[in-house]
Amino acid sequence: MSVLTGIGEFLVLFGTVFYFISTLGLIRMPDVYNRMQTATKSVTLGSLSTIIGVGLWAVGEGFSIAWLTKTIVIAVFLLLTNPISAHALIRGAYKSGIPLWEGSVVDKYKEHLEGKEGEE
Amino acid sequence: MMLKRILAIFMILIIGFWLAKGLSGIPFGADKMLVGKYYLEHVKDQTGAINAVTAVVVNYRGFDTLGEVTVLFIASTGVAALLWRKRRERTAKMEGSVVLTTGSKLLFPFIMIFGMYIFIHGHLTPGGGFPGGATIATAFLLMYLAFIVYEIPHKGFEVTEGLAGMSYVLVGLIGLVIGGYFLFDWIWQTWKLGTIGKLISGGFIPVIYTIIGIKVATELSGIVDNMLKEEVKE
Numbered sequence: 008m009s010v011l012t013g014i015g016e017f018l019v020l021f022g023t024v025f026y027f028i029s030t031l032g033l034i035r036m037p038d039v040y041n042r043m044q045t046a047t048k049s050v051t052l053g054s055l056s057t058i059i060g061v062g063l064w065a066v067g068e069g070f071s072i073a074w075l076t077k078t079i080v081i082a083v084f085l086l087l088t089n090p091i092s093a094h095a096l097i098r099g100a101y102k103s104g105i106p107l108w109e110g111s112v113v114d115k116y117k118e119h120l121e122g123k124e125g126e127e
Numbered sequence: 128m129m130l131k132r133i134l135a136i137f138m139i140l141i142i143g144f145w146l147a148k149g150l151s152g153i154p155f156g157a158d159k160m161l162v163g164k165y166y167l168e169h170v171k172d173q174t175g176a177i178n179a180v181t182a183v184v185v186n187y188r189g190f191d192t193l194g195e196v197t198v199l200f201i202a203s204t205g206v207a208a209l210l211w212r213k214r215r216e217r218t219a220k221m222e223g224s225v226v227l228t229t230g231s232k233l234l235f236p237f238i239m240i241f242g243m244y245i246f247i248h249g250h251l252t253p254g255g256g257f258p259g260g261a262t263i264a265t266a267f268l269l270m271y272l273a274f275i276v277y278e279i280p281h282k283g284f285e286v287t288e289g290l291a292g293m294s295y296v297l298v299g300l301i302g303l304v305i306g307g308y309f310l311f312d313w314i315w316q317t318w319k320l321g322t323i324g325k326l327i328s329g330g331f332i333p334v335i336y337t338i339i340g341i342k343v344a345t346e347l348s349g350i351v352d353n354m355l356k357e358e359v360k361e
Contacts, residue, residue, distance in 0.1 A: 084237070091230035098224055 011067030018060025025053030038108035039100050047093035051085065058082045175315045176250035176329040184255070185332045186312055193295065195257075196339060200292060203346040206353050215356040219275040231273035238266035246340030250329030256336040260343025267348040271355055279352055284345045291342035298331055298338070 032045025062078030107114060153159075160167075166183055176182040184192050222228075245252075246259030270277045302311030314320050315330025322328055 087230070088234065091226060091234075094224065094226045098227075102221070 009067045011063050013067070015060045015062070015064025015067055018056045018063065022053040022055070022057030022060060025049045025056065029053065037110070039105050040097060040107060043093055043097050043100075047089060051089045054085055054089075055082050058085070171323055173315075174250075174312060174330055174332065175319075175321065175323050176332050177324055178250050178252065178255075180253075181249045181255045181332055181336065182329075185249075185335050186330065189299070192335075192339070193299070196292060196295060196342060199343060199346050200288075203288070203349050206350050210353050210356070212358050214359045216359050217275060217278070217355060218357045218359070219355075222275055223273045228273050231269045235266050235270060238269070239263055242266065242340070242344065246336045247333060248326070249336035250332040251324070251326070256339025257343055259336070259340040261347060263340070263344035264347030264351065267344075268351050271351055279348055281349075281352065284349055288342055288345040288349065291338045291345070295335060295338050295342070298335060302331075 026049075029045050029049035032049065033042050036042045036045055058078045059075075059082050062075035065074035066072060101116065166179055166187065170176060170179045170182045174182040174186045176186070223231075242259045242262035242265075244259075245254040245262060246256045249255035249259070267279060299311075305311060305317060312330040314334065320327065320330070326333075
């Protein structure tokens with residue numbers, strides 16, 4: 008068992024713990040926006056660490072370096088696409104009129120939209 | 128209403144029981160390979176490909192793939208015929224946010240390259256023409272959804288689609304001339320081009336999969352384009 012295997016195993020464990028935390032957040036959070044927050048942030052971090060961990064683990068176990076290259080490509084792709092999809096989903100949710108949690112205090116975006124309408 | 132639902136569930140349960148009873152006759156894990164063994168043992172020296180699935184789909188059972196390509200072509204033509212009207216335009220109301228449009232613009236070439244990678248390496252890695260083509264069509268779908276004015280060059284796409292379909296048949300016809308039957312793998316069987324496991328190998332599998340990939344990509348993009356447009360009142 009080499010150092011790379013150890014690092015890979017640790018990263019996979021780290022990522023799966025983050026997966027668990029984010030699914031917990033999906034159940035625990037009160038409204039769509041808070042849920043999206045947990046579902047994107049921690050899942051992206053968890054995925055990155057799991058995917059790269061698998062690559063390092065495979066190299067440590069004596070598989071070819073191609074594993075690590077592929078996992079890095081997948082991780083970069085995920086890192087770039089996940090925030091964009093989350094942004095589009097949240098924007099779509101807001102535009103279709105899904106309300107914020109009743110405990111929220113500030114809605115600057117609504118003020119901005121209303122201010123824009125007043126100008127026109 | 129309630130009675131109807133209960134009857135439907137009852138019928139489905141009976142059908143499911145019959146199917147399960149029929150399937151229970153087949154033991155899992157037993158060696159049932161008759162033709163499959165032949166494919167696995169001869170795929171390398173007969174086709175030059177490592178991916179046995181694409182070798183079976185393109186080489187051993189090429190007519191099936193030709194039929195599938197035809198089905199897709201008919202689907203695309205059928206959609207175009209059903210939705211045919213004189214003046215049709217995109218009627219999207221809301222522009223996507225800056226993050227979305229910039230992100231789609233940035234991702235578009237990467238998705239295209241990845242789709243091409245899938246169909247060029249059909250004989251080496253999982254995938255082939257159909258997944259690769261669908262991936263490229265996804266790139267066009269992304270552009271359609273992110274921008275309200277985006278439109279593919281329609282005429283060019285249809286011509287490319289037809290040319291790709293024709294070249295598939297043409298490759299098969301060259302096989303008919305050289306080897307004596309339709310879809311004969313002339314590149315591998317008579318030339319023995321390339322070494323097994325490298326990019327240049329696999330006979331005509333990469334050639335045909337490139338053609339199929341281009342065809343599927345243009346077809347699915349055409350279907351997306353047709354379905355996103357609406358009739359405009361003059």
